[in-house]
Amino acid sequence: MCIILVWGIPLGSLPDHIDGKSAFTRIYNETLGSPYFIRKVRPELDRYLGGMARSFIRSVKANGGLQSEARTRLNVHAVLPQGSTLEQIDVIMQSLENYMQQVTGVERFLTNIYSGEFAMMEISFNRQIENGSFPARLKAALMAKTLDWGGVEWSITGVGQGYNNASAADVPNYLVVMKGYNYRELEQYADRLVDKLLRNKRVEKTNTGENIVDGERSAEEIVLDMDDYQAAIWHTNKQRLVELVHQRGPLSQHQLQALSGGKYYPVMIREAGGMEFSEYDLLYDQMPLDTAAAGRLADMGTLMRRPAAASIHKEDRRFVRKVGFEYRGSKEFGNRFLKNVMEEMKLEMPVGYTIAQEETAWADFFWDDDSKYFLMPLLVVCIFAICAILFESVRKALLIIPIIPAAFIGIFAIFAWGRLPFDQGGYAAFILVGAFAANSAIFIIYDLQTLLRGRSMQRHNLLLIKAITSRTRTILLTGASTACGFLPFLLDGRKEAFWFSFAAGVTGGLIGACIAVWVLLPVLLWKNKIPNPGPS
Secondary structure, three states: HHHHHHHHHOOHHOOOOOOOOHHHHHHHOOOOOOHHHHHHHHHHHHHHHHHHHOOOOHHHHHHEOOOOOOEEEEEEEOOOOOOOOHHHHHHHHHHHHHHHOOOOEEEEEEEEOOOOOEEEEEEOOOOOOOOOOOOHHHHHHHHHHHHOOOOEEEEEEEOOOOEEEEOOOOOOOOOEEEOOOOHHHHHHHHHHHHHHHHHOOOOOEEEEOOOOOOOOOOEEEEEEEEEEEHHHOOOOOOOHHHHHHHHHHOOOOEEEEEOOOEEEEOOOHHHOOOHHHOOOHHHHHHHEEEOEEEOHHHHHHHHEEEEEOOOOEEEEEEEEEEEEEEEOOOOOHHHHHHHHHHHHHHHOOOOOEEEEEEOOOOOOOOOOOOOHHHHHHHHHHHHHHHHHHHHOOOHHHHOOHHHHHHHHHOOOOOOOHOOOOOOOHHHHHHHHHHHHHHHHHHHHHHHHHHHHOOHHHHHHHHHHHHHHHHHHHHHHHHHHHHHHHHHHHHHHHOOOOOHHHHHHHHHOOOOOOOHHHHHHHHHHHHHHHOOOOOOO
């Protein structure tokens, strides 16, 4: 019981609400899922019963993150608006290169232009000065220099706090994924969903073109919203207005081919001044609706800009569209409102079209890639299988399993109390410590099993103490030599990627493993009632 309390009871990870109509669901939502319990009771219980796991998770959130083993570098990213050309971004990067050629102390700088909208420069420094103040001073100079290039989104990372002159994009707190076989129909259903959402005054910042892939840039489109009633008054329709707009603007395809010198050449015909055609001209210039009438587009519709999907995605032969919005209110009422709206949409959407909510909150403990944590259950399963074969007993194999999480308490403690950085090395520390704890427990149980052969069970507890005593020196020396082997990595400091976290985690885990083997294992193996063998 003490080990469980030290490890921690994850009350803070309980769900706020469970969907369903069963008796258990109703009781849970009225007790553990009630607003009073969530806001008043659960934080206090989690504070006192969360144990070392709660402290570790809070420390990882504050100090965790994947680190790189590379040398000190500055990465300068340049992002231009959508539709920019390679020539435009090349001029900007050449200006940056000309500035870098005047800087002394730089080993090299490498520029990569990926498209007309994105380019990156990687700057590395001489080894003598890369750990000094020069990289930070160069970063400050580049931050000041980027102010001279307007219209470009700059981000500089690699030293200190990252710099970005772009306006931060709001992450919507609600995302809805819609799928269907017809892209245009799916877009119409997305617009219909937004109309239903906006009936609630608490809904803000709707977007029918949320990015489906992380890191994808949002695009922007100009939408002509036509009023069918006004168009009918002017005796025209959408198709005629679209044709007029195409005639006024620049064309992207050729209309005919001309024969010259035995070869055909594409010919494009467009109106003079079409490249200078503005939004104002489109809305307020008179357009010939027919042979006897002309009208303005502003009287029959409006132009508006809205975010659009940067690319078209398909999944299982269905198009995918993501809708995001902000809900100003409690999460409970927001989920309830969204659930009702989605139920209305399901009744309107045909077969093959689906709508579902996508969770935007990350897990409390996992990061973007939680696959590394799958190694821990795999480790436990492998150790259990090996021990069951070795001891020919499932019970003895099960006695080793609690030793592994008990040893992890040492890792929790050293990262939580020391506020140490947790990166890739922390993952590896869990694996090594779990294997060390299981190995030590196997030694003791195997020695105990050997000592009990041919002897009376009346001496079980005495032989257990003898087995632990005989193996104490081996376990202690193994743990001490392993910890001393990682001592140089601890002395290198926190800036050392992987190895510092690995060494710190292993050191704390070895201490926890020794305590678990010397305290928890004897408790599990101790026999209070030993059967009397009776007269021989």
